[in-house]
Amino acid sequence: MLPAQAFVHACAQLSRPRPPRAVRAPGSEHRHTYGLCFASIGTLVAAAVEKEATGVATGVNSVLRTLGGAIGAQIVAAVLIAHTAGGERLPDVSGYDVSFLLCTLFAAGAFAATLLIPRDRAVGVATAPALGAPRAAAS
Numbered sequence: 001m002l003p004a005q006a007f008v009h010a011c012a013q014l015s016r017p018r019p020p021r022a023v024r025a026p027g028s029e030h031r032h033t034y035g036l037c038f039a040s041i042g043t044l045v046a047a048a049v050e051k052e053a054t055g056v057a058t059g060v061n062s063v064l065r066t067l068g069g070a071i072g073a074q075i076v077a078a079v080l081i082a083h084t085a086g087g088e089r090l091p092d093v094s095g096y097d098v099s100f101l102l103c104t105l106f107a108a109g110a111f112a113a114t115l116l117i118p119r120d121r122a123v124g125v126a127t128a129p130a131l132g133a134p135r136a137a138a139s
Contacts, residue, residue, distance in 0.1 A: 041065075075102060 042058055049057040076099045083095025 072106070073102070 016067045042061060045057050045061045046054045079102065080091040080095045083098065085089040
């Protein structure tokens, strides 16, 4: 089964009627993990710059995150529209395959870009003393 076919099948399974006790929204697990990742990225950005540049760094992070999401959504929408036959309401399954492939390639590129970040730039990160190390005397 191709990734897009699995996705369409999973969506069909999630959208079928369920008893009233099943209140969970489809995809809610992904929303929670997505939010946790965004919260930790902001902390990492703030820790990687001088104290005076924290506002600028977190602002740039927010703008780039929003811009990336908007551009990504438009690219996926364009691919899905390109894979929709004339007069049809839904795109062909191959459109989802191409969309997922593009998302995978962009994610791999973003991961490769993170490997270029210097490791010694973490300025504001406090380090914990090693276990058993003597404590500094209070003045």
